[in-house]
Amino acid sequence: MNAKKTLRLFIKQRLAETTPQQRAEWSAQLSARLVCHPRFAAAKTVMLYHALPDEPSLDRVLDEWNKRKVLLLPGVVGDDLHLHPYEGTDDIATGAFGIKEPTTPEWTALSNIDLIVVPARAYDAMGHRLGRGKGYYDRFLSRPELHAAYTLGLAFPFQMVDAVPTEPHDCTLNEVLSLTET
Numbered sequence: 001m002n003a004k005k006t007l008r009l010f011i012k013q014r015l016a017e018t019t020p021q022q023r024a025e026w027s028a029q030l031s032a033r034l035v036c037h038p039r040f041a042a043a044k045t046v047m048l049y050h051a052l053p054d055e056p057s058l059d060r061v062l063d064e065w066n067k068r069k070v071l072l073l074p075g076v077v078g079d080d081l082h083l084h085p086y087e088g089t090d091d092i093a094t095g096a097f098g099i100k101e102p103t104t105p106e107w108t109a110l111s112n113i114d115l116i117v118v119p120a121r122a123y124d125a126m127g128h129r130l131g132r133g134k135g136y137y138d139r140f141l142s143r144p145e146l147h148a149a150y151t152l153g154l155a156f157p158f159q160m161v162d163a164v165p166t167e168p169h170d171c172t173l174n175e176v177l178s179l180t181e182t
Contacts, residue, residue, distance in 0.1 A: 003165035014158035027057040043114035045070040050100040075101035081140040083107040110145035127173040128164035141171040
C-alpha cells in the first residue's frame with residue numbers, strides 16, 4: 001500500500017474514534033479561530049467549502065458572514081472545481097460526492113479571491129495536505145489567477161501529522177490552523 005493510502009486509512013480510523021459532538025466542538029473552535037485570523041478579517045472574497053461529515057464544519061461561518069463578505073463555495077464539474085457565490089441555504093443542492101453546492105451562477109473573477117480555506121484528510125506543519133485522492137484542489141489551486149490568494153487549512157487534532165507524503169503536482173498551503181488533542 002502506498003504512503004498516501006496508508007495515511008488516509010490512519011485518518012479514517014482516527015475519525016472513527018471521535019464522536020459527532022467532539023467534531024462539532026472542534027469545528028466551532030476552528031471556525032472561531034478562522035474568523036479572528038487577520039487574513040479572514042482583511043479578506044473581501046473568501047472561498048470556503050461545505051463540509052462532509054468528516055471535515056471541520058464551516059456552517060457557522062457561512063451563516064454569520066454571508067452578508068458581510070463574498071463567500072464562494074466549490075462545485076464539481078467533470079474533473080474541475082467551479083465556484084459559486086453562497087447566498088444562503090435556499091440556493092443549495094446536493095452535488096457530486098454528496099457535497100452541498102450553491103445553485104447560483106458561476107463566479108469567474110478568480111483573481112479577486114483573497115483567502116481560500118482548503119479541506120484535506122491530513123496536513124503537516126509545512127502546509128502539505130493530503131486530499132481525498134482525486135486532485136480537484138491541486139488542479140484548482142495551481143491556476144495562475146489564484147497566485148495572490150492566501151491558502152489556509154483547518155485541521156481536527158488527529159489530522160495534523162509529522163509529514164504528508166507529497167508529489168510534484170501537490171499544492172502547499174500558506175498555513176494550517178489546528179487544535180491540540182485534549
